[in-house]
Amino acid sequence: MSAPTQWKASDLTPAVIKASDGSIRTVLGLVDALGVQ
Amino acid sequence: MPGIPENITIAGRTPATIKGNLPPLIDTAPAARGGLRAGDDSGGDNPVGVIFSDDFNSQPDWKGQVEINGTYVQNPTLPTGWDAFRSVGARYAPSKGDMDKHETIEIVSGVGSGDGKCLVKWRDSSTLAQPGVWKSDGILSKFIPGGLSEVYCKYGLELQPGWTSDATSNAKAFRFSSLKDGFDEWAFGTSAERGHGPMLFHDINYSSTWGLYNLAAMRGFPNNTNYYFGTSGVPSGLPRSMNQGSMPLNWVDNVTDLNNDGTDDNPPYISKVDGLPMSGKTEVAEAYGFGEINIFEHYVKMNSAPGVADGVYKQWINGFLTFSNSNIAWAGPDATVENMPKWNRVMLGGNDYFPVHDESLKHEEWSAYHFIEIRDSLPENLV
Numbered sequence: 253m254s255a256p257t258q259w260k261a262s263d264l265t266p267a268v269i270k271a272s273d274g275s276i277r278t279v280l281g282l283v284d285a286l287g288v289q
Numbered sequence: 290m291p292g293i294p295e296n297i298t299i300a301g302r303t304p305a306t307i308k309g310n311l312p313p314l315i316d317t318a319p320a321a322r323g324g325l326r327a328g329d330d331s332g333g334d335n336p337v338g339v340i341f342s343d344d345f346n347s348q349p350d351w352k353g354q355v356e357i358n359g360t361y362v363q364n365p366t367l368p369t370g371w372d373a374f375r376s377v378g379a380r381y382a383p384s385k386g387d388m389d390k391h392e393t394i395e396i397v398s399g400v401g402s403g404d405g406k407c408l409v410k411w412r413d414s415s416t417l418a419q420p421g422v423w424k425s426d427g428i429l430s431k432f433i434p435g436g437l438s439e440v441y442c443k444y445g446l447e448l449q450p451g452w453t454s455d456a457t458s459n460a461k462a463f464r465f466s467s468l469k470d471g472f473d474e475w476a477f478g479t480s481a482e483r484g485h486g487p488m489l490f491h492d493i494n495y496s497s498t499w500g501l502y503n504l505a506a507m508r509g510f511p512n513n514t515n516y517y518f519g520t521s522g523v524p525s526g527l528p529r530s531m532n533q534g535s536m537p538l539n540w541v542d543n544v545t546d547l548n549n550d551g552t553d554d555n556p557p558y559i560s561k562v563d564g565l566p567m568s569g570k571t572e573v574a575e576a577y578g579f580g581e582i583n584i585f586e587h588y589v590k591m592n593s594a595p596g597v598a599d600g601v602y603k604q605w606i607n608g609f610l611t612f613s614n615s616n617i618a619w620a621g622p623d624a625t626v627e628n629m630p631k632w633n634r635v636m637l638g639g640n641d642y643f644p645v646h647d648e649s650l651k652h653e654e655w656s657a658y659h660f661i662e663i664r665d666s667l668p669e670n671l672v
Contacts, residue, residue: 267377267477268374270432276364278361278365
């Protein structure tokens, strides 16, 4: 069995980052793919 | 390898030294076993060359929760000293209603050997078809403002005893990246995120056919033309062929013959099971053991100019050199002197391909990061 290698652009996922001003915010973006790296 | 036996208790830390600028030699048991000097988590008291370290013991308990049952968590927190995280794709977790399970990443004590805290990555298994296969995406990211031309990272990683070892599964464990200013600063790196590149991924993968292998995945710059080394070309002197930048490195001749010229040029990796040089199909316990802290070290150096094949990637696992190549054009010929990238992201974790256990079992497995140290160059013992 081999790993699938497709990603879907619709897979927007939340993440949390510290911005340059030090504030912490939640953003949406592409998931780390479905195996693509 | 640093060799303080597990049955020796390290009860305290040595006193601070000159004006507090030099850290004590020994901080925590994991740090000592990892050969680290102590340092605080801000980088302010770290030894020369160390730009960041964390043994997670000073962190408050933390769960990587962003949403609970579809509702965003208000005021999510970041672990102290860290800059970004993603924690999505848990199948079984408190945020999914399974209160006895775990979020994809968390910082807690009580998981892994020893008494200290760890960054714990949980992978959830399900045999259900897509989208249930690549899940458990937990990443903790450290930013390096301004970037570096070379960067080294060392961390201690322990796999849960009984880590599934007889079925195909992939676990992303680590990555370096360069992210261009002006792009999605939260991004963690895929071919679809045009600001990323170059990157270096390391995965702990298991094939039911081939056994355990090191997946070293190298990605180039610019992202839109050279992500899979389309313009740089395949580096010379690799231990095996590269497929779109990725190499499923074995533990046998890919270690002993680093440049695949037919002559052994490197000591073999020694099995943790029988103490003999690795041979044949490798099992997880042979490489990593269970209940042991494995020391991973990764070092990358950017090539000197666009298209020049003098970039570096070196990898050590438990003190054994397991990959070394100095012919990498991380930035391809279609880069420019003005936009040469620098390494500015170091990340632990990733997502998992783990379609092994039936959904009804709600099977989780942990891997525990005991410490991390990031340097702006190789430590002296590896130069």
